[in-house]
């Protein structure tokens with residue numbers, strides 16, 4: 001058992017840290033966010049040069065064959081930066097569907113383009129009434145010769161407004177919430193029948209509502225087994241949860257640092273506010289919440305590649321519970337301990353708070369996962 | 384980064400488990416499983432079994448009988464003690480006064496006391512707290528005055544755990560009343576059989592006798608019983624309190640408790656189904672399990688970081704072990720209260736005490752210790768430095784506030 005990074009991982013971390021401190025100051029981020037697409041194409045190209053976009057792909061596809069630990073390092077750095085680029089949507093989620101669900105031909109075509117930065121992806125899974133139930137799918141896919149025609153509406157598709165291709169879940173058979181009968185399709189975002197309404201999100205990213213009207217999908221663009229797509233979706237979502245957990249830890253760590261620094265500089269009643277014990281203890285409680293979250297993000301990273309789906313889901317649910325709870329506490333207290341300044345759009349801390357809040361609402365919040373964990377009833381702590 | 388144990392570490396765990404299975408007396412095991420009190424003899428005989436194997440003082444340097452295990456092995460050993468469950472070697476000797484003697488004691492002291500600590504020939508207790516000096520320990524007043532080859536000790540210690548069994552007590556005493564409060568304190572070893580010492584029980588809220596008051600009335604202590612230098616006792620005490628980094632979280636103990644809670648909640652009926660099927664109960668259980676899993680990983684991070692430690696700066700993660708560990712232990716006692724329900728009520732102390740145990744139980748066989756354990760476990764956020772004091776320390780030492 002060891003928590004050390006390998007030499008290569010250490011170098012990756014160093015180059016990420018350098019990139020973030022050079023290119024992701026708060027002011028720079030604001031400028032990227034104000035561009036038409038809401039993120040920086042120039043940085044995206046730089047990520048490609050650094051090998052970040054090909055990270056999880058095999059070398060024969062132009063990738064570097066990285067695993068969950070490499071993804072963790074990237075996501076934590078992006079959490080610290082509050083990065084706006086569609087890395088999570090494209091590389092973690094989209095890349096996950098390619099790796100676990102696409103045939104050789106599709107991988108050979110698409111993975112190098114993702115790695116090179118010329119194609120971005122988004123996952124169109126949530127629907128207006130599905131909440132976090134991955135099996136709740138009303139969008140339909142029907143046979144059309146050798147291919148398929150997809151009809152339906154998808155919502156809160158992260159980076160769906162700029163994505164070149166969309167990974168879409170659609171029902172081939174069964175009732176709206178049946179676990180069987182789900183298919184996963186890769187759709188060109190500019191294909192006839194696709195319409196998108198893009199918008200900014202609370203946390204400064206972009207998303208889209210997407211309507212699919214008789215969109216044609218070729219047979220090679222079906223991911224996984226048509227009709228048995230749920231385990232594939234679940235698997236990729238679990239990897240996504242692990243990535244979001246580490247992103248949240250990066251954001252929480254910054255909030256904690258900002259808060260402790262502020263306690264040492266802000267003066268009231270003739271002394272540093274950090275000399276007030278009630279604030280000291282609050283800062284310690286934040287540290288405890290942060291470190292517990294960090295531990296669970298590591299656990300999630302380790303368990304994301306677990307083949308046994310039950311064990312994996314319990315682990316990822318547990319991590320999401322911890323991240324949700326810690327994130328809420330650290331975020332709220334970070335704002336509170338800054339007083340009025342913490343409430344302003346001009347100041348960093350609120351932006352981190354908004355991001356961790358939205359991470360909680362992605363793929364199931366803390367209460368949802370606690371309920372799932374309790375419902376499944378498996379013990380987490382069995383030695 | 385690989386959070387799995389190596390094959391060698393797993394083999395080591397196997398070895399520890401096998402030894403415990405084959406050598407832990409079943410009567411002791413049963414008492415621990417059922418949260419019953421251990422007798423002094425139980426603790427002594429088990430520590431002697433461990434000592435024969437060379438495992439009683441696993442954490443000490445090899446030359447004094449330690450094992451030379453890696454931090455991960457030490458962790459596994461501790462965890463297996465808690466999971467089995469088996470009694471811990473007596474901490475006052477093994478993790479407190481022993482290491483202090485090894486670091487600061489004279490050769491004569493080491494030769495005389497250390498082997499007897501390992502074999503539990505001497506039962507040690509800790510005389511730090513006083514009625515007027517708890518969190519503000521450095522204000523302590525028990526006085527030791529040098530007269531020829533002796534110190535004459537007068538004063539009172541309190542909360543002294545298991546002093547009723549003790550042969551020896553290690554005390555912080557004031558040797559220089561004039562100096563700044565931290566600078567006039569010495570670390571003194573006192574034979575409990577010396578004339579002038581009186582031990583009085585303090586009964587804690589659940590009805591048990593764990594702690595005592597210890598009075599010193601002109602107690603003559605040979606000067607050779609001073610550890611290290613006179614008036615340097617505060618440094619040694621800080622060393623002692625700062626050493627226990629990873630054991631305090633007691634993750635293994637909480638794991639074992641949760642296992643027991645699941646087992647009992649599957650047996651207890653709630654209407655026409657077992658309690659374990661109640662959603663709200665399961666959510667509470669899951670909540671504690673999530674926190675414990677996180678703490679386990681946090682603990683492993685601290686253990687793994689041990690080998691990179693060069694200075695004495697504590698790992699930020701280590702600071703949270705006592706805070707979270709005590710909260711989680713307390714939460715498990717609350718869950719057990721919920722499992723036992725109305726049969727938490729009967730007070731049946733005699734069932735804790737084997738000798739007088741002949742009446743049939745009231746309610747479920749296992750109910751007796753549940754409420755007492757809940758009450759008693761409030762202590763974990765008080766002793767060893769209260770959780771508020773822990774936060775003061777973290778705020779200062781780690782956050783620099």
Ligand SMILES: Cc1cc2nc3c(=O)[nH]c(=O)nc-3n(C[C@H](O)[C@H](O)[C@H](O)COP(=O)(O)OP(=O)(O)OC[C@H]3O[C@@H](n4cnc5c(N)ncnc54)[C@H](O)[C@@H]3O)c2cc1C
Nearest residue numbers: 509510511512517518542543544762765766767768769771
């Ligand atoms: C079961 C049990 C076993 C024990 N065993 C031993 C033993 O074997 N040997 C031994 O020497 N001692 C032992 N102790 C004593 C223990 O270490 C003390 O109880 C503890 O240090 C607290 O001191 P106190 O009881 O005087 O409380 P106080 O220090 O009076 O504290 C009262 C309350 O005030 C809070 N408080 C105090 N100062 C501050 C501050 N600066 N900031 C914020 N809050 C503060 C505390 O957190 C607590 O909530 C034992 C205690 C118990 C309960």
